[in-house]
Amino acid sequence: MSAGPGRRALVTGASRGIGQAVAVALAAAGHTVAGSARTVAATAEDGVIGVPCDMDDLSAVAALPARAAEALGGPVEILVHCAGITRPARVTDIALDDWDAVMRVNVTSALRLAQGCVPAMVDAGWGRVVTIGSLYSRMGGRFAGAYAASKHALLGLTRVLALELATKGVTANVVVPGWTDTEMVRAEARSVARANGYGEDEALRRFLRGQPLGRMVTPAEVAALVTFLCGDPAASITGQAINVDGGSLQS
Template sequence: MDTIEGRVALVTGGGRGIGRAIALALAREGMHVAIAARTVPEIEAVAAEVAALGRRTLFFPLDVSDRAALSRAPSVVAATLGPVDVLVNNAGMHTSGPVHRMDDASWDAVLAVNLTAPMLLCRACLPAMYERGFGRIVNVASVAGKIGIKYGAAYSASKHGLLGLTRSLALEAARKGVTVNAVCPSWTETQMLDEAVAAIAAATGRTEAEAREAILRANPLGRAALPEEVATAAVFLVKDAAVTGQAIHVDGGEVMG
């Protein structure tokens, strides 16, 4: 395992849920962490938590659908913390509904945030990683990147694409000191799960407890993952230099193989 103490990480979508958990887990490993997302009060709060762990930190607003902002992000981090050693592409969005009712704007937005933005941030960070001979990229994908999701075509397609990007880039970067991997959570105790529960309850007349049970019924563990459990997998991928091109499931056994 590599030591990552003193290195610099950039975590997108870092204001809550999985992104927050990863940012704090990396800080506990001794890393300095930049947190980026659209909601400033949330990333400011996470930065305060990182600082309380004794690490240098930075928070800045970032809309990952803004290509110019993505291209500037590595230099924003470098100016305060140093060059980005670890990039965690966690920002994401989802939409639901049958394909025959999907509008162009919804499809384009999901692909822009979940697939194009990670590619653009990788492209922006890689030259400096290659120059230093060290880099770690962790893409937060989903089990939806391995299987189809009914009424989730845009989300599933974007996450399948993110895994393809991960594997191709891992091959490009393998001899340059850079590893590229993905974590694939299933339902996790985040706002996305809360929103799904509320939507199902509203659409079906079920209670939220009944809707939640229906969502998690197929999970062998019978529960959602915790953000901190996803973060543990991400930290492993950052620390182990021999693992690249992999998609690690954190899904309670929902998808095997």
């Protein structure tokens, strides 16, 4: 089945950073977009329909596909899961409450959204699922035990979904940003800086040592790849983890 502009999209984490950039880019590409976060007013002026939802509340997450469908005028055809949190700590110091929260927001909410959105995609014979991973989907990082574990899990979940949907007209891929200029990255820099006794700028400089591009990736650059994966030309791309990382990981 052919799919041009005008598809119905749900983007989580849409109030800032990568999620906001993705929601705006999909709307600019002609899709009707519901943007979800605890608050999404920041994207309203860009044509994104705000459908608030706290990804830490799995009951609210389970209800989100139906609420988005109501706002969009039909079932979700494009699901982009950008929402994510991190709780930096040494592995030996990770609090179980923090571990559970990171897994709930980063992985379990993605599962619940897929369970709510994918059946309608299969029925229609067309759909796109894109999850936002991280360099920590492929590697470890100091103080990132819970976050890295969650992003590894999200990658595995998406790849399995791709295999299960390969003959149904539905693709599932992971976009893997490098160090991206978002508030989450800057907050992580501040946390690492405090733990090591140096400043935020020094933490960012150390983050970027492994990013040959020499600068942070922009949210718009990540959003451009997501938008491509949500269109017809990407119909044969599924089960992939695609880096937008300035050359950090050449795999």
